[in-house]
Amino acid sequence: MTREIRIALTGNPNVGKTTLFNALTGSRQHVGNWPGVTVEKKTGKVSRNGCEFEVVDLPGTYSLTAYSADEVIARDFILDEKPDVVVQVVDATNLERNLYLTTQLAELRTPLVIALNMADMAEAQGNPIDYRKLSGFLEIPIVRTVGTRGEGLQDLLDAAVKEAKTSPHHEHTIGYGNEAEEMIAKLTDPLSADRTLSGKYPLRWLAVKLLEGDENVLAKVRGGAASARVQSILSSINSDEYEATMADKRYEAIAAILPQVHRTNTRGTTFSDMVDRVVTNRYLGIPIFLALMWGAFELTFTVATPFMTVIDTLTVWLAEFAVASIEPAWLGSLIGDGIISGVGAVLIFLPNILILFLILALLEDSGYLARAAFIMDRPLYALGLPGKAFIPMLIGFGCNVPAIMATRSIESEKDRLISILVNPFMSCSARLPVYVLFAGAFFGAHAGGVMFFLYVLGIAVAIASAKLFRSTILPGEVSPFVMEMPPYRLPTAMTSLMHMWSRGSMYLRKAGTIILLGAMLVWALASFPYGVEYGSAESFAGMLGHLVEPLVAPLGFDWKVAVALIFGFLAKEVVVGSLGVLYGAGEESLTDALFADPSLSAATALALMVFVLLYMPCVAALGVIKKETGSWKWTGFAVAYGIVVAWVLAFVVGHLAPFFIGGA
């Protein structure tokens, strides 16, 4: 007989909650959204001893006030959905601060179990925690866990089952001092008169929140039976002071317990701090970061090369095989020239993206990336971007889709919006095929330099756009930078690989769906009307191109380029594929075909690359923008802005370039 138990997983940020969640639920996870907000909701299942557990991963928070959507989601879930057990994941190396949340969870009077995570690190630091004693003090069951090694998970589930069955639950009270306790007593009286409230929420908790000035709770009380009396009591006090005093009392209570359960060390300056002194040094900070980035890109491009060669050879062989052996001929062409070549053009860059994401994951998991965000905060602030936009921008060099999703860590809506809007200008890997093709065809030995120029141009446009938005449509100060610096750790291979995969798989999914469709669409438009020469001016593709040609003629583009750009809307990788189809050339000969085309010169090639760099995000990225901003208006704006900027800059570059290119 199976029983279902619902566990809510909560805890501070950076405590290894996600690792623990993954360790518990493995592949039985489902990711969705909390209703009404763009915060990610993860649920998963795990079973043990005939019992089915549903685990809900609540957003990580430092406390349960009402000032951020994350916190409200967490506590509303606990109070309204009433999970069977709440498991708080606590970082054993950071006990004091973590227990602050514990005191607040205890006040919710919910069944509570603590997972003392990262216990291995605490022990390695020579500071093991006497968790049995701590459990006694808190009157909360504590299980020692090591998420990265999967230790303690079974015990955790057992404890959860036990706690879910136990009732009633002790009320853990922290004495808030005479004055506060008096006020609490004064408030609980009228509150108990409000049946709906008192039935749903613990009275003491309500009173405490009201004293702290919690807007959310205040709203719940208003309009109820207790409203008038409560408000008159509250009008006579200063809730700011109470909030600080009560926080103080909580820490006092924690401080009283801690020395008895572990060696309180004023950790003083640690290894992490020493490294930080170097890494955040005023003069060396940015150069060190740039040097690391160079290393990352060098590694990405070189190590990916052999893999790319393998994939390339396979794709070409497979395509030829398909065309040669599949009957009827049109199907063979569709599968060979269309699908396999089209998708192959994308897969070829998969090693590139995976390695870049792996390196980023390693840097992030080791803790360095937080320092990098700290270093870049000041320069970014001057440019109108929040420091936390830094990591998403880095990710954008791989693929804009996970990059835009990563902007969730930015708290201010305006800051977040600006970061999302400028992110597409970070040159993603999808644009590489275009650069490689044209830079290779027209710039020979200088191809590398040209590509570098394009990357820098992208960054420059992103920065300029941010400044522009800041001073016109989205005015206001960049919100302050507050970020926890986790201690440096050696990243585990497993965690970093999973991290890499969660971002890299988005790219693969895009390849498997949108690009596949795009490749088929290109093939179809190029093959019909029936009987027409594949990819010629008489096909639908050609007609489409001629239609749009006038719009891009000033830039020096002809109808073939126009068609390719239109298809590039689906995914920028498709641009090269389309050109291949339209010029009737395979991989190697396309370079020559382009070079031979009289309408294309080095200058127009450069203009084209600039256009591809800047013109609107691809469909996948647009989808994410819509999802993260929840607004068609801004999504449309991203498209329009991109096209305008691309057109203008391509025009400028195309006309100025001849002056610079002449001699080279």
Add this chain to the structure above:
Amino acid sequence: MSNGIKILFGAVLGVLYAACGLLQVVQAIFGTMESLEALFIPGNIFSGSVLLVIGTVFLTGVRKLSIGTEEGMPFIYVGILFSVGIGLVELLALCALGADAYLVGEWADWSAADAVNPLLYLAVIGVLGLLAWGKEFFRGARAA
């Protein structure tokens, strides 16, 4: 007086890295000098800059230590980590390019010598430092 050895080590590596870096950058701007090719110091503005950064980290540490503050130590350690880390990157790059040459069939033409540069061989000295003082560093400079 192990400090003395570390300072010397840091100074030597600092000077070597900075010098190679400078030479690489200069060559990138003014053109390659044949005499340096024998020493495997190509002209490349990027790897030259990275060499300069690593060199500066070492030298900063040396400077701080010579004034007498303990603050310089982390710089030397981080310099060593950096040196070994980037050396590893170069090694992997070399292997990858070799593998690619093999796959493409140009194995006969390819020579590992093309990819050798100071970032790779100076790291060997860095490794010595890591072996000597690595444990000490990682156990944490806990003493405040």
Add this chain to the structure above:
Amino acid sequence: MEGTCPLALLAAGTEAKVTDVRAGRGMQARLLGMGFCPDARVTVQCADRGSIIVSVGDARYALSRGIAMKIFVGIAKGSA
């Protein structure tokens, strides 16, 4: 213990004790939850640029200059 001054003005290595936090409601609640509450002991770790890295208990936080100016502390010992 002399008068109080904002956290932003301290040099690296200085230890201090928080006296009060003068930030807006939301930020104040967050800072409290992070550990910046009256009587908390903090140590400035890095102060090479406008923003700082400060340790509270076992945690380390990076704070931009603006926020660091709003946290007032009294100096417990002299700086290193």
